[in-house]
Amino acid sequence: xxxxxxxxxxxxxxxxxxxxxxxxxxxxxxxxxxxxxxxxxxxxxxxxxxxxxxxxxxxxxxxxxxxxxxxxxxxxxxxxxxxxxxxxxxxxxxxxxxxxxxxxxxxxxxxxxxxxxxxxxxxxxxxxxxxxxxxxxxxxxxxxxxxxxxxxxxxxxxxxxxxxxxxxxxxxxxxxxxxxxxxxxxxxxxxx
Amino acid sequence: xxxxxxxxxxxxxxxxxxxxxxxxxxxxxxxxxxxxxxxxxxxxxxxxxxxxxxxxxxxxxxxxxxxxxxxxxxxxxxxxxxxxxxxxxxxxxxxxxxxxxxxxxxxxxxxxxxxxxxxxxxxxxxxxxxxxxxxxxxxxxxxxxxxxxxxxxxxxxxxxxxxxxxxxxxxxxxxxxxxxxxxxxxxxxxxxxxxxxxxxxxxxxxxxxxxxxxxxxxxxxxxxxxxxxxxxxxxxxxxxxxxxxxxxxxxxxxxxxxxxxxxxxxxxxxxxxxxxxxxxxxxxxxxxxxxxxxxxxxxxxxxxxxxxxxxxxxxxxxxxxxxxxxxxxxxxxxxxxxxxxxxxxxxxxxxxxxxxxxxxxxxxxxxxxxxxxxxxxxxxxxxxxxxxxxxxxxxxxxxxxxx
Numbered sequence: 001x002x003x004x005x006x007x008x009x010x011x012x013x014x015x016x017x018x019x020x021x022x023x024x025x026x027x028x029x030x031x032x033x034x035x036x037x038x039x040x041x042x043x044x045x046x047x048x049x050x051x052x053x054x055x056x057x058x059x060x061x062x063x064x065x066x067x068x069x070x071x072x073x074x075x076x077x078x079x080x081x082x083x084x085x086x087x088x089x090x091x092x093x094x095x096x097x098x099x100x101x102x103x104x105x106x107x108x109x110x111x112x113x114x115x116x117x118x119x120x121x122x123x124x125x126x127x128x129x130x131x132x133x134x135x136x137x138x139x140x141x142x143x144x145x146x147x148x149x150x151x152x153x154x155x156x157x158x159x160x161x162x163x164x165x166x167x168x169x170x171x172x173x174x175x176x177x178x179x180x181x182x183x184x185x186x187x188x189x190x191x192x
Numbered sequence: 193x194x195x196x197x198x199x200x201x202x203x204x205x206x207x208x209x210x211x212x213x214x215x216x217x218x219x220x221x222x223x224x225x226x227x228x229x230x231x232x233x234x235x236x237x238x239x240x241x242x243x244x245x246x247x248x249x250x251x252x253x254x255x256x257x258x259x260x261x262x263x264x265x266x267x268x269x270x271x272x273x274x275x276x277x278x279x280x281x282x283x284x285x286x287x288x289x290x291x292x293x294x295x296x297x298x299x300x301x302x303x304x305x306x307x308x309x310x311x312x313x314x315x316x317x318x319x320x321x322x323x324x325x326x327x328x329x330x331x332x333x334x335x336x337x338x339x340x341x342x343x344x345x346x347x348x349x350x351x352x353x354x355x356x357x358x359x360x361x362x363x364x365x366x367x368x369x370x371x372x373x374x375x376x377x378x379x380x381x382x383x384x385x386x387x388x389x390x391x392x393x394x395x396x397x398x399x400x401x402x403x404x405x406x407x408x409x410x411x412x413x414x415x416x417x418x419x420x421x422x423x424x425x426x427x428x429x430x431x432x433x434x435x436x437x438x439x440x441x442x443x444x445x446x447x448x449x450x451x452x453x454x455x456x457x458x459x460x461x462x463x464x465x466x467x468x469x470x471x472x473x474x475x476x477x478x479x480x481x482x483x484x485x486x487x488x489x490x491x492x493x494x495x496x497x498x499x500x501x502x503x504x505x506x507x508x509x510x511x512x513x514x515x516x517x518x519x520x521x522x523x524x525x526x527x528x529x530x531x532x533x534x535x536x537x538x539x540x541x542x543x544x545x546x547x548x549x550x551x552x553x554x555x556x557x558x559x560x561x562x563x564x565x566x567x568x569x570x571x572x573x574x575x576x577x578x579x580x581x582x583x584x585x586x587x588x589x590x591x592x593x594x595x
Binding site for chain 1: 201202204206207208209212213346351353
């Protein structure tokens with residue numbers, strides 16, 4: 001996870017350096033989205049055979065930053081993800097990089113990497129949930145005039161790590177859970 | 193494609209790691225029982241099992257520990273010679289100068305030419321999968337010998353969970369459902385051996401293994417048949433094998449010794465019953481107070497047609513623990529009620545032909561050799577001269593050491 005985060009920072013730095021060659025317009029940019037996190041889980045149900053279930057969670061996030069170049073915007077993404085047993089607030093460094101020119105429907109790359117906190121999470125008795133690293137790369141479609149606010153659709157992969165100490169059962173001296181939420185995030189939003 | 197691929201591959205991965213204090217089974221390495229068969233100086237008898245007279249020697253099993261070797265040249269004055277240490281011994285048989293014995297899971301053969309210096313000459317490893325001594329089970333499990341011993345240990349378990357704080361029941365530890373010690377009070381140890389002609393039959397949990405007695409060094413079964421159940425009684429008589437199981441007595445025709453054929457099932461017999469067979473009559477003794485239930489009685493069956501055993505008659509007894517027949521004489525051990533001798537010439541009037549009754553011998557088991565009767569009683573081994581069954585003559589008594 002740290003390697004991915006470092007890679008992300010490297011890309012960001014590289015792009016920022018290239019951006020010096022073009023006219024930089026350091027205007028404020030915002031990209032706010034909401035949608036769903038979709039995935040599955042496969043687990044062993046006691047002594048029975050494995051069980052597979054679908055998982056869907058609500059996600060909300062806002063990216064706020066600076067347009068470093070005509071194509072590249074960089075900033076901070078904060079959000080909230082309502083997993084069933086953890087409310088995670090990811091705080092990430094993020095970029096939005098436009099792939100196409102000035103048409104009214106433009107693809108752009110999304111890349112966020114950071115840490116998911118449990119500030120707003122409330123544990124059940126006996127549980128102690130801790131956050132973890134998060135990455136969220138993907139692609140989006142910006143619909144609207146370049147100079148005005150746009151409507152966005154995005155599809156990203158989201159990996160969120162969480163750990164939890166759990167209440168002890170029968171003769172247990174320690175009980176921990178390591179969670180990795182691997183989800184496809186489908187979001188709609190606005191950008192200006 | 194990205195969407196489809198994403199939906200296919202995106203799986204939450206949640207693993208729960210637990211440190212749990214568990215009762216962990218303790219398995220003893222097989223090496224603990226091997227390489228320790230040897231002759232030791234004679235010692236006192238504490239917990240006797242089977243008794244065999246072979247030539248001038250008396251062999252007495254010390255349950256779970258070995259075999260006492262006693263010079264019985266003068267039955268009035270038996271002299272202990274040595275003790276053959278055999279870990280986990282319960283049953284044995286003798287053929288000439290070769291003694292075959294079980295040693296927990298192994299079958300061993302011993303050269304007893306020099307009784308003071310017995311030598312192990314053959315071993316068949318892990319032939320028997322389980323057994324018991326005085327109600328305590330052992331089995332071949334967990335890569336060794338398992339004596340139902342457990343130790344507390346901290347185990348790390350990792351399981352995949354549903355990511356939602358739902359408690360997944362830990363995998364329950366599987367305790368093997370075995371008969372309680374009380375259920376085995378009728379048999380100190382499972383019977384293993386029976387000899388017919390030049391073949392030895394040895395029963396394990398699911399198989400009846402057949403060994404050629406001509407080759408006591410290379411103890412490999414030459415044939416086997418499937419039994420499917422533990423046996424509690426095992427004897428052979430006139431080309432027939434009688435194998436007592438939990439709820440019946442299976443009769444096999446062993447006219448072809450290498451391929452015994454199942455003939456019939458005799459469902460009037462339980463695991464607790466003691467069986468003696470002679471002259472086509474099966475004498476079956478049952479004692480109450482055991483897990484099998486029933487009354488104190490002796491039942492007679494005509495087995496001249498082994499496909500259809502026929503009930504003859506039953507007689508009330510005081511609590512028979514063992515019996516033996518030397519037709520027409522029947523010897524019955526009645527535990528604390530003593531030792532009885534019947535004339536069974538007339539199967540319809542056995543109760544009217546009590547020849548002798550030794551009330552002072554608390555007889556638990558009886559073995560016959562010619563006209564000598566060996567009784568393992570509560571306080572010692574009695575040797576009686578039964579030349580005149582109406583007047584048993586005590587030859588000697590080897591007292592037990594009180595433990």
